[in-house]
Amino acid sequence: MTQVVAAYLDHLAVERGTARNTLDSYARDLRRYAAHLERQGVTDFRRITEAEVTGFGAALREGDDEHPPLAASSAARALVAVRGLHRFAHVDGLTEDDPAREVRPPAAAKRLPKALPVDDVLRLLDMPAADGERPLRDRALLELLYSTGARISEAVGLDLGDIDRTERTVLLDGKGGKQRLVPIGRPAVEALEAYLVRSRPVLASRGRGTAALFLNARGTRLSRQSAWQVLKTNAERAGLSASVSPHTLRHSFATHLLEGGADVRVVQELLGHASVTTTQVYTLVTVNTLREIYATAHPRALG
Missing domain, CATH: 1.10.150.130 (Tyrosine recombinase, N-terminal domain)
Structure with missing residues (x-):
């Protein structure tokens, strides 16, 4: 040996x-x-x-x-x-067979996604100013991320034609080229309209013409890294820097829907998960919340 x-x-x-x-x-x-x-x-x-x-x-x-x-x-x-x-x-020929070939290492414990409380999300969404080219864009981006549960890469990949403000829907290109149509809330629609009317034309004038929804200061498509920086900067301003990751608003979107009574399969469709098993990790978050409430509210919880 x-x-x-x-x-x-x-x-x-x-x-x-x-x-x-x-x-x-x-x-x-x-x-x-x-x-x-x-x-x-x-x-x-x-x-x-x-x-x-x-x-x-x-x-x-x-x-x-x-x-x-x-x-x-x-x-x-x-x-x-x-x-x-x-x-x-x-x-190397030292043994005739491999006794460990079929033995699999234990699966790592599922890490619960981090979700912000609703009040923290609202504070984050209120961080960008209500005027100015970049603040209007940033507010629209953050509102869209939370309203649709989109990945940052999906949000920056949006084109103008992917937003239907009348029907209040957004067409997202997910993993594996799969598209999904997701409803979008009225505050997000209003933030997008303010950006499209008062900000995007100014940004677009600096570029050579693009169908991209979200533009950078050069008038070209906003990158994933820049979008993540928008989230990070505004989270720091809101005092939430320790709690925020690129998927924070997506996690919060899913968790808040389930806590509000949404069916897990509906949330699966909205997130674009191929399997409901992937979505069910969010139910662990809501169960933990229920457990905390039970522990503090039920007279026999600690018995």
């Missing part, structure tokens, strides 16, 4: 150029693997079976007499090291 591990780590360092920190982590993980096998009475590397590899994975999450339980991410890294070790040994 020691010789195989040494040969594998040498292979990673010399032939794969693996970073020193990664090598050190793998070495620790594989020492723990060797110790686990020894406790199971397995001393011949060639006789390791899938059951031993799976058992090691379980031991990582449950802990043992010498080690505390590992988080899913750390356990996954350790199993990646073990899988790599067995694959190397098999390819």
Whole structure:
């Protein structure tokens, strides 16, 4: 076992150029693997079976007499090291088969999307001034992002013809070239109208003509990075900088809809998710909110 591990780590360092920190982590993980096998009475590397590899994975999450339980991410890294070790040994002809081939690392726990409280969103949307070329554009952009749940890339990809102010809808180009028609709220429509009438013509005069909805100071299409900067700048002005990411308004859109009673499949369509499973992570957010309310309001909640 020691010789195989040494040969594998040498292979990673010399032939794969693996970073020193990664090598050190793998070495620790594989020492723990060797110790686990020894406790199971397995001393011949060639006789390791899938059951031993799976058992090691379980031991990582449950802990043992010498080690505390590992988080899913750390356990996954350790199993990646073990899988790599067995694959190397098999390819090099040291073993007849690869017992770790079908063993999968544990899935990382789903991280709940961060959503802003409604009051924080309203404060953010009120940050851009009500006049001026860029402030009018920025207000329209932020209103549209929250009103439609669009990704920033979808918003900056909009053309003038994608907005129907009469029907109050916007046509978004989502992932995989899939389009979706999404309703847009009246405040967003009003912000867009103010931008289209009083701001966009001035910005457009500086360029060479483009159908893009949102323009930069040169009269060309606003980039995703610039749109993200608009969000970041106004979030800082609103005192929300620590809570904001490029997807913040999209997360807030979904969470607030579900908290308001919207069906998860409707939200799935609005977000453009291919599977409802992707959307259901937002229901975890609303369940947490319900749990907090229950804990503070129900007389027997703490019993």
